[in-house]
Amino acid sequence: MLDPKTIRSDAGLIASALRKKKFELDVTRLAELDSQRKILQTDTEALQNERNQRSKSIGKAKAAGEDVSEILQSMEGIKSELDTKKEHLNLLQKELGDYLLTVPNVPSESVPEGADESDNKEIARWGTPKTFGFAARDHAELGEALEQGLDFEAATKITGSRFAVMTGRTAQLHRALIQFMLDTHTLKHGYTEVNVPYLVNAESLMGTGQLPKFEADLFKLRGDQEYYLIPTAEVPVTNLVRDQIIDADLLPLKFACHSPCFRSEAGSYGKDTKGMIRQHQFEKVELVQAVRPQDSDSALEELTANAETILQLLELPYRKVILCGGDTSFSAAKTYDLEVWLPSQDCYREISSCSSFADFQARRMQARWRNPETGKPELLHTINGSGLAVGRTLVAILENGQLEDGSIQIPKVLQAYMNGIELLV
């Protein structure tokens, strides 16, 4: 959520910044609602003051043994008037608040203009895509051919489309990736590993920005409890700081978390239907930081570099792009995507998305720190990114490590996690 004060005083500026995200801020409606709000709120509070004063004087008069019937009589009209005004005010503030919850975050100045994915700007490339002396096969074909590999049919039988079963060595490789990523981030990058609930309440999703706008993307439980399956560990992990005032010397907070992620993928019918690029359930190691506002730019750079380290150690060619305004998500101020090379598709595909949110999530969550300079609680900045998406990393390893006979070379850093084996056959 944006600062209601700023949106009021600088509506024009915010509106033009939001145009970069292809969002049209309804300045007129906002101004109208707010001027109504202002009148009604001042009125209501004045009336409340009146009531408080008189009630107090009743107390005093009673204590002094005086007759209170006259004051009591003067109170008669106030109550109903106050009730009406309060009701109106509540409605108005709800309308205003509901609207503000649907306004996206302002993109950072460094975010390029653009409408969609095709306008994202490449910033860097690492590694050289390997050329194969044979026709490179895609991961689904490779995985299904392995003796202990991928089984999409079984998953469809058990559940439905967009799920996968991994068996034997392939399941182990998947697990090895998780271990390797967590070890790297905790031992080398200074993150604290956390293990969190995979079911969350609506408040948490409101805090990180998935609700109220993106309910359709989520799996919601039926039954007594209104819980949702997490679409990313970002939700439970970032919400660790919800309603907290963090001590300045505990910052920055850096968490690494492995979790499954559940996405309904509504509206993506027909996209990436083959294989395990786009699943209803996948696993991810997520990096989350909560930092002082002045540190958030450098924290995004650091976190992105932390994710890149994984790709580099796995020797997977990738590129880094900055998302243009139109492609930057609702809550984000700035996003870098890391895209890994997939030989079968002859292009780079997203494997990590690293974003800074400025105080957008923090304001929704009331996540604060105590600034020693002012002594006051102030909003934190939050940053998160995948480090990395495990399923897609597996895909990349299968495709980039394939040999002509269909066996797969296991990256050196993973061999220790795989009982020393070098080849998946």
Place this chain on the structure above:
RNA sequence: GGAGGGGUGGCAGAGCGGUUGAAUGCACUGGUCUUGAAAACCAGCGAGGGUGAAAGCCCUCCGAGAGUUCGAAUCUCUCCUCCUCCGCCA
């Protein structure tokens, strides 16, 4: 699942329906004292919002929501949550 007891400021912990946004202690900040520190003493110290150029003034908040009342931290109801005991269970 059953029975009982709690949820109050950063923490601990008082609080009769009425000048209580809340005693007290700890922590924290500033000051006095000291060569310095500690101790002692003095003072300050919750959050959100409105209005205002500012000082200030006002509103709201004692787990959440509803209710009773002129007036609710205090009374009633619902829900959430924590603890103890019993049952069940990986």
